Amino acid sequence: MMAAWRRLGASPWMFAGPAVAASIVFVWLPMASTLGLSFFDWSLLRQEATWRGLDHYRGTLANPDFHLALGNTGLYLAALIPLQVGIPLVLAFALVRVKAKTIGRLYRTALFAPSVLSFPVAAVVWLWLFNPTVGFLNTLGGSIGLAPQRWLSDPSLAIWSVIIVAFWKSFGLNLLIFLAALANVPTDVTEAARIDGTSAIRQAIDIELPLISPALFFALVTTIIVVLDEIVGAVDVLTEGGPYRTSSNLLYFLYERGFRHFQFGEAAAVAVLIAAIVASVTWAQFQFGERHVHYD
Amino acid sequence: MSRAISRRPLILGAAALAAPAVLPRQSLGNDVKVDLVHLWSGADHPIQKLIKAFNDKGTGVTVVSRQDGTTYETITQKAMASIAAGRGPAMMTTGWKLGDFARKTLGAQDFRQIFGPERAEALLAKFRPQVRPLAAVSGVPIGLPWSMSTPVVYINQSLWAAAGLDPAAAPKTVEELYPMVRQLQEKTGKQGLCYEVNEWLPQAFIQNAGGDVIDADSKPAMDSAAAVKGIEAFVQPRRDNLWRVMTIPEMVAAFQAGAIGVMASSSARQSVVRSAAKFDLRLIQMPGLAGHPRRMNSGGNLLAVYSKVKEQQDGAYKFMEFVSSKEGFEIWLETGYLNVTTNDIPVRPGNEAAQAQMEGGLTSETIWPGARGLEALTVHIDWITKIVNGAVSVPEGLRSDREAVEKLVMA
Structure with a gap:
């Protein structure tokens, strides 16, 4: 082993060095600093730190707003993963079977278009649609006799409004991933199945789905990241986590602690807890999800 | 393709590059x-x-x-x-x-x-x-x-007149204003009223009822009997279905579109509201509460x-x-x-209305004391929002608000 390393000389270090240095400076050192900071009360300006031990962790874990943000994060995941993975998957199976190429392209473009927007921009568009008095959704609902809804200010609806926007904005990317994967399914396999009289549904479930499972797993991993992370832009623009934290999530809770209330020690503790939660979810994904993926 | 550079352009180019470093600073402004x-x-x-x-x-x-x-x-x-x-x-x-x-x-x-x-x-x-x-x-x-x-009342004068209300009427108390809003809503079919749900407008109601959000000793006092009375008056139109609660940007957009008759908001919002409103707009002073001296905030x-x-x-x-x-x-x-x-x-x-309100005397905006003052402000807004949404009664909500804020401002 050592001899092999010696034979390679400095080359591995030269190739890997810049990437390793960047990850140390931009990932590992900030993570270590955050961990350290979580044990102190710290002011950005005075640069003074007061030792607080595990107080910030105890305080955060006992904070009802943290529990609410944690529960909401679970709800966002539970609602958006099936929506953002399941619906694009079904649509992709349908779209590859559209024979008319122009219509197929038109559908793909229309469905993918919202994905090019950033979350805050998408949210601004929806602010107008959600307006309880002059918004399109209530106008449409009113025309069929539905009562007007307070999409963003009703505590039981606000989180679902954010979910609608997140779904609309993000599902196009997964659709594109599935379409690309389905395009790579060998035609001789599907042709053989068709000649054998396999129905389109059986063909999709038993042949195409296993063949695109790496893409499915990739979409699942990235969707979880989007739901845990990027959705915060939509939360901020649409509801600011309200009304009374009912649409907040863990990352928004962290943002509020750190950058609205300027409690950096507490925010660091929240960041460490979020990192632990995300690491657990990712571990579970690879532990239980990847075994169903066929890379052959 | 190659191109020779003669000595003159080379010297001129070098001089142009060196000039900022060599010339006195004054010559560059x-x-x-x-x-x-x-x-x-x-x-x-x-x-x-x-x-x-x-x-x-x-x-x-x-x-x-x-x-x-x-x-x-x-x-x-x-x-x-x-x-x-x-x-x-x-x-x-x-x-x-x-x-x-x-x-x-x-x-x-x-x-x-x-x-x-x-x-x-x-x-x-x-x-x-x-x-x-x-x-x-x-x-x-x-x-x-x-x-x-300062908080003022924005009136859609076109809807106001269509409801048969006196075009010059300027109600001095909410007890006078609310029946007018009801008449406007019933006659025009438009939403009667909308208030901002934040810490600022409720402060006006608390003060006009004789209370304080934070008292002179920097202690939370938002659950005093006077404060409860003020917030009861604040949420009354929501109970009477005259006010559909919404976010501030939604409220401004709906009012500009002519879908709301009366809106209470900051006088500083006037130029924005006026720029898009296609109706006659009138601003009046924020009404007080009957039987109490006015104590408006800024x-x-x-x-x-x-x-x-x-x-x-x-x-x-x-x-x-x-x-x-x-x-x-x-x-x-x-x-x-x-x-x-x-x-x-x-x-x-x-x-004119905002200026006259200022001449009548204004208190300051609530200043949230202590290192966790900004967090206390968020907590206060959350409790006000819960009260407005009917998730909790006014006395119970304000008591919980005071207890939560007390912990933070005393920390």
Whole structure:
């Protein structure tokens, strides 16, 4: 082993060095600093730190707003993963079977278009649609006799409004991933199945789905990241986590602690807890999800 | 393709490149650059006109506009990071509610120390005596009290008249206003009323009922009997289905579209509302509560100096002198803020109600004390929102609010 390393000389270090240095400076050192900071009360300006031990962790874990943000994060995941993975998957199976190429392209473009927007921009568009008095959704609902809804200010609806926007904005990317994967399914396999009289549904479930499972797993991993992370832009623009934290999530809770209330020690503790939660979810994904993926 | 370079172009090029380093600094312009961090967007916003008018005077100071966010909290957060990095703003518009934080944490400068007592007094003397304490923290003047607004009632005069209401009626109390709103809603089919759900408008109701959000001893007092009465009056139209609760941007958009008859909001929102409204707009003073003396509140921001560099502090002084002048303040009043100076400037059309409300006396915006004051403010808004949504009764909600806020401000 050592001899092999010696034979390679400095080359591995030269190739890997810049990437390793960047990850140390931009990932590992900030993570270590955050961990350290979580044990102190710290002011950005005075640069003074007061030792607080595990107080910030105890305080955060006992904070009802943290529990609410944690529960909401679970709800966002539970609602958006099936929506953002399941619906694009079904649509992709349908779209590859559209024979008319122009219509197929038109559908793909229309469905993918919202994905090019950033979350805050998408949210601004929806602010107008959600307006309880002059918004399109209530106008449409009113025309069929539905009562007007307070999409963003009703505590039981606000989180679902954010979910609608997140779904609309993000599902196009997964659709594109599935379409690309389905395009790579060998035609001789599907042709053989068709000649054998396999129905389109059986063909999709038993042949195409296993063949695109790496893409499915990739979409699942990235969707979880989007739901845990990027959705915060939509939360901020649409509801600011309200009304009374009912649409907040863990990352928004962290943002509020750190950058609205300027409690950096507490925010660091929240960041460490979020990192632990995300690491657990990712571990579970690879532990239980990847075994169903066929890379052959 | 190759191209030879002769000696002359080579020398000229080298000279052009070396000139900035060799020539005296004065030849490139020696204006002191003073940046002003604010939260107003738009190239035609009065802040840009104000800065341009000052810079055009050629005083040797150039003010640089820096919009760092759209809320006081956001610009404060960014200022905090830039101060920590050693590149803090020279001047920043600082929300009054953040005055305590600005002084104790961000290091907003004491005008008497940086300008000298006499120059500081000369500058502040241009402002009315009743507003000067609003820009001071524990008696220390840390800013120019230049931007003042107050809650007023916006009336869609077209709907008001269509409902058969007296076009000149200006209800003095909410007990007079609410039946009129009911009539408007029933006659026009439009939503009668909308209030802002935040900490500011409810403060007006609490004070007008004789209570306080935070009392003179800096103790939370939002669950006093008077405060409960004030908030009961605040939520009454929601119970009576005259008010469909919505976010502030939704409320403004719906009012501009002519879908709401009456809206209570900041007088500083007037220019924005007026710009898009296609109906006759009338502003009246915020009604009080029957049987109680009026005690309306104000809000806004002060212009504070954060730079510790003498040259920039002097530059900021020159700009503030201009801002306080009649010429400067005439430009600033285009925002919808009130004339808080001693300059004799005619009241802008539409601003009469807010100006009259100020002449009647205004209290300050609630200042949230302690290191966790900003968190206490969030908690307070959450409880007010719960009450407005009917998730909790007014006395119970305000009691829980007081208990939660107490823990934070006493921490």
